[in-house]
Amino acid sequence: MSLAVAAKTDASTAPAILAATGLSARYGHIHALHGVDLQIGEGELVAVLGPNGAGKSTLLRAIMGLSANDGEVRFRGEALPRRDPVAVASRGIVLVPEGRGLFSPMSVSDNLELGAYRLGDKAEFKRRRERVLALFPRLKERLGQVAGSMSGGEQQMLAIGRALMAGPKLLLLDEPSLGLAPRVTEEILETLGLLNREGLAIVLVEQKAPLALELANRVYLLSLGRIVAELDPRDITSHDDLARHYFA
Amino acid sequence: MADWSYIPQVLVSGLGIGCVYGLIGIGFCVIYNASGIVNFAQGAFVMLGGMITHMLFARNGVPLPLAAVIAIAAVALLGVAIERVVVRPLWNRKATMFVMILATLAAQIVIERLTLIAVGDQPKTLPVFTDRPPLMIGGVAIGFQLIWIVGGSIAIVGLLAAFFSLTKTGKAMRACSINREAAALQGIPVSRMLALAFALSAALGAFAGILITPTQYTAFNVGVPFAISGFIAAIVGGFGRPFGAFLGGLLLGLLQALAIVGFGAGLKNVAALSVLLLFLFIRPSGILGAAK
Structure with a gap:
């Protein structure tokens, strides 16, 4: 097993920031993930695509230690605790969950502050906050507003902004485009692309494949809880190509 | 027939007990x-606040001020201990609300009985914090302890x-x-936030117990009635709404005081x-609406 992992690491250009081996997870008695192996390189933007119910959210939750899971996840070579999302988050892995998980009755400003809960340094806090507000200028106008009262797009921006306040080393995003207008989705994905070019490693789970393919360095296709293909997005030239892989 | 001329005086004392609720x-x-x-061990915190200060x-x-501070700190620590020993193991097993209520009620009874063994069944009291004759305002006597209770609670x-x-x-x-x-x-x-929540509400309970003891008394068994009243206050205010609970407590204190005048002390709990029943039937989400 470890040999196979090493071989794969050599195959990708960057050293792995995250490596999962034999990751399985279940919800109650339903197995939603079956022995998934995957690698995320330093600075990589990896898209995980797949139909509804493929286990994409479960995969991200299993990495965070949120769902009952087996297998091993290594972060920069060190094994992550498996049932302790607080510990995983404090290592610098931040998940923007499905549905965003905002503290809706609290203000935008408070949400951002809580994203940096573990940060003690005031100057660094200010720096990060200014950076987030520069990335998402719309949040700047709404700092005092209750998070739940904003539009879906603004809420998604806040969720990503809050995640960035933690100063993540690896950012996991669960369908950030869900329910958003195409224009807003594009704006958000552009920002993610920018962050990635600055060196942030990102795992992007998406149903809207074309958008994710534009950004991704690499693509995993997930189906029925297994990785069925690992692709270079440049090889996928049409929707038919992708569909072929789904059903291969 | 009751004498209604006492109403303002009665309302004033209802206000004091209402703050505590x-x-x-x-x-x-x-x-x-x-x-x-x-957490039904809440009443034990109230009882111990007054009791430890008295001891x-x-x-x-x-x-007295030092005794009160030590008592509040000790009860806060006890709150953390209950969280660690009773609540957390059950929480980690995802116990149901029903199990939690029973477990904390059991903790309440254990503390109550241990107190009985330690200090006996005689009621204890504390001197009023400021020993001066009550202020007379428009024919209503306002004791200094009441001012302490209301002022302390608002603070x-x-x-x-x-x-x-x-x-x-x-x-x-x-x-x-x-x-x-x-x-x-x-x-x-x-999980640390949960421990902190227990420390905070234990300290609150102890503080309430210390404030009220000079006007009444404390004994090993005063905890449960206080817990029930506080619980009603929380329901009436909209469960999970701290400010609502305070309003609910005031309302309950005032109504109880009126009931004592109208129907006699025996019917105060009725x-x-x-x-409680009225709110559960008509407005189960309380004055401010439940938090969840």
């Missing part, structure tokens, strides 16, 4: 918000409001109550429980 109700809310747990002051000659409510809206720790506790999983994903140590 309110503080206890806030204690219920703080723990409920952090964890979804209804330190009357038996060991510790000055605590203000401090709590500031804690929850201004400090990072307070905001993190609120975040846990809004969405515990999302809070964990931000790296907020959710009045309180009737209020």
Whole structure:
């Protein structure tokens, strides 16, 4: 097993920031993930695509230690605790969950502050906050507003902004485009692309494949809880190509 | 027939006891918000606040303010101990609300009986904090202890409001109550927040117990009635709403006081429980609407 992992690491250009081996997870008695192996390189933007119910959210939750899971996840070579999302988050892995998980009755400003809960340094806090507000200028106008009262797009921006306040080393995003207008989705994905070019490693789970393919360095296709293909997005030239892989 | 000319005087004393119910109700809310747990050991905190202060002051000659501070700190520690020993093991096993209520009630009874063994069944009291004749305002006597109770309660409510809206720790506790999983994903140590919630509501209970003891008495078995009144205050205010619980406590205190005049002291608990039933039937989400 470890040999196979090493071989794969050599195959990708960057050293792995995250490596999962034999990751399985279940919800109650339903197995939603079956022995998934995957690698995320330093600075990589990896898209995980797949139909509804493929286990994409479960995969991200299993990495965070949120769902009952087996297998091993290594972060920069060190094994992550498996049932302790607080510990995983404090290592610098931040998940923007499905549905965003905002503290809706609290203000935008408070949400951002809580994203940096573990940060003690005031100057660094200010720096990060200014950076987030520069990335998402719309949040700047709404700092005092209750998070739940904003539009879906603004809420998604806040969720990503809050995640960035933690100063993540690896950012996991669960369908950030869900329910958003195409224009807003594009704006958000552009920002993610920018962050990635600055060196942030990102795992992007998406149903809207074309958008994710534009950004991704690499693509995993997930189906029925297994990785069925690992692709270079440049090889996928049409929707038919992708569909072929789904059903291969 | 009752003599209604006493009404203003009665309302004033109802206000005092109402503040205490309110503080206890806030204690219920703080723990409920952090964890979804209804902690029926809340009454033990109230009893021990008065009892420990009495033991330190009357038996060991510790000055009253110092005795009170030590008692509050000791009860806060006990709150953390209950969280660790009773609540957390069950919480980790995802015990149901019903199990939690029983377990905390059991903790309440254990503390009550241990207190009985330690100090006996005789009621204990504390001197009033300011020993001066009551102020007379428009024919209504306002004792200094009442001023302490009302002033102390309002100060605590203000401090709590500031804690929850201004400090990072307070905001993190609120975040846990809004969405515990999302809070964990931000790296907020959710289980430490639960311990903190127990410390905070234990301290609140002890403070309430110390405030009220000079006007009544404390004994090993005063905890449960206080817990029930505080619980009613929390329900009436809208469970999980600290400020609502305080309003609920005031309302309950005033109604109880009126019931004593109208129907006699024996029916004071009937009045309180009737209020509870009334709210459960007509407005189960309370004055302000339940937090969840």
